[in-house]
Amino acid sequence: MAKPRLSEELREDLGLLLPNESDRLLECCSRPLRESIRVNTLKIDKDSLVSRLTTRGWMLTPVPWCDYACWVEGSSRDIGKTVEHALGYYYMQGAVSLVPVEALDPQPGEKVLDICAAPGSKTTQMGQKVRNTGVIVANDSDLKRIRALSSNTQRCGLINCVITRVDGRRFPMWAGNMFDCVLVDAPCTATGIIRKSWAAASNWSRRLARRISMLQRSLLRAGFDCLKPGGEVVYATCSLSPEENEETVNQLLQARPKAELLDLKLQGIRTRPGVTEWRGSKFDSNMAKTIRIYPHDNDAEGFFIAKVAKAN
Amino acid sequence: MDAAKRRNLERMLKLQYGIESRLPSTLIQSGEGKIRVATPEAFETARSLRGVHSVGLYVVKVVDGAPVLSIEGTHLFCRDIQQNVVELSHEQSEAWMSASPVQLKMHTASKYVAARSGPDCLGCGRAAGSKVFPYIPRWRRITSQPSFEPTAPQRAAAGEKNYI
Numbered sequence: 001m002a003k004p005r006l007s008e009e010l011r012e013d014l015g016l017l018l019p020n021e022s023d024r025l026l027e028c029c030s031r032p033l034r035e036s037i038r039v040n041t042l043k044i045d046k047d048s049l050v051s052r053l054t055t056r057g058w059m060l061t062p063v064p065w066c067d068y069a070c071w072v073e074g075s076s077r078d079i080g081k082t083v084e085h086a087l088g089y090y091y092m093q094g095a096v097s098l099v100p101v102e103a104l105d106p107q108p109g110e111k112v113l114d115i116c117a118a119p120g121s122k123t124t125q126m127g128q129k130v131r132n133t134g135v136i137v138a139n140d141s142d143l144k145r146i147r148a149l150s151s152n153t154q155r156c157g158l159i160n161c162v163i164t165r166v167d168g169r170r171f172p173m174w175a176g177n178m179f180d181c182v183l184v185d186a187p188c189t190a191t192g193i194i195r196k197s198w199a200a201a202s203n204w205s206r207r208l209a210r211r212i213s214m215l216q217r218s219l220l221r222a223g224f225d226c227l228k229p230g231g232e233v234v235y236a237t238c239s240l241s242p243e244e245n246e247e248t249v250n251q252l253l254q255a256r257p258k259a260e261l262l263d264l265k266l267q268g269i270r271t272r273p274g275v276t277e278w279r280g281s282k283f284d285s286n287m288a289k290t291i292r293i294y295p296h297d298n299d300a301e302g303f304f305i306a307k308v309a310k311a312n
Numbered sequence: 313m314d315a316a317k318r319r320n321l322e323r324m325l326k327l328q329y330g331i332e333s334r335l336p337s338t339l340i341q342s343g344e345g346k347i348r349v350a351t352p353e354a355f356e357t358a359r360s361l362r363g364v365h366s367v368g369l370y371v372v373k374v375v376d377g378a379p380v381l382s383i384e385g386t387h388l389f390c391r392d393i394q395q396n397v398v399e400l401s402h403e404q405s406e407a408w409m410s411a412s413p414v415q416l417k418m419h420t421a422s423k424y425v426a427a428r429s430g431p432d433c434l435g436c437g438r439a440a441g442s443k444v445f446p447y448i449p450r451w452r453r454i455t456s457q458p459s460f461e462p463t464a465p466q467r468a469a470a471g472e473k474n475y476i
Contacts (some may be wrong), residue, residue: 026377036394043387058339080455081454081455083402083405083409083429083454085447085454086452086454087383087387087409087432087434087455088383088384111357122410132351133351133353134351134353135351135353135354135357136354137357137361146365148367151449151451153369154369154382154384155452157369157384157387158368158369159336159349159350159351159352159354159368159369160353160354160368161354161367161368161369162350162354162358162361162364162366162367162368163364163365163366163367164358164361164363164364164365165363165365166362166363174360174361175360175361178357178360262325
């Protein structure tokens, strides 16, 4: 595949983030993303699904960091056009995008908020983690995306889901201190998934990252304010730029004295600590507890994940 | 949903599909005659939120006095459905999920039937003689594909050009 165009500013930032490695990252991003599926354990067990898909010609190999997900290869048929998919037995989801929910680890019976939920990959993943108990409030502000969210929660069989359509930044006005855990999977410049669309890489600018980080900061603050004391919020983006990640989390730590960064313990996936300094700005010393997942480290997508607790 | 409506729905489900099991505790009547199932916590939480779009899972719709189960509705009651149910082969289930009418070997007396294919519960369809027209929402339909990749001799036999 020909090497696609990358904005100069992004090339410069990647060089700063990954000295001597940015070429490896770009080489990895020039290859197509491996397909992966998440087994919907609310409807079928993993072994039964693997056996059904294997007999139809697909090869499934386990994703090391998620015991209910598989890489898929070996057939020219579209894995999204099967009876099993239509029945909601599995969900096509990027392997690394499974990690934020694993990091949040919601428990059965808990009250969970997904503040930027559409199209519902992580909402439905949380639904199976809590085994369809308690409540998951899945919010998004865009009607078109709400329709996709609604279809996916229906297909996956979630009975504990409330879908709302409001600006997530306003949520604390009526749902302050309400939730045990909150996922803020914020809109971002998507530089971690340029393997899906290179438009993100060619149009990227620091100005764009700064502008979107204003929204991310407000959403993270809103998500934090919706937590009960003792609750936990996971902030995740599929962007690699510190403006959208560490800077956003740092701003929360400054604005909310009760916010405490937590360690993230994940197995089977290669991660790196968040940066503690970026272009002359120093961040909270605990920022190394956040994690960065680079595409070339796992031959998958790139993500940033931080877990913050609200002190009692 | 109040107790009288719940009893009526239970009666209709028993009459149409032979379902004897009790309905889940929280049922919500939404637009277009649709009935949704939710956890009690989800229902209570929704009352305190703004901009609520939907709560729980759509399981059944009452059409002309008859209950028509959604795919998830048949999944919920899968083993309890005793009558007006058709068993489909895998090939028929692929046609069903692409919303193509399915030809049965015998006539069905009921206007609505549920469909199963092995362990899979496929929702309901409208029966007309020996044909059933499945109710599959547009967003959920699959485009038909062969069950298996054709082998090289099969493709050659099918007259595919330039195939070695």
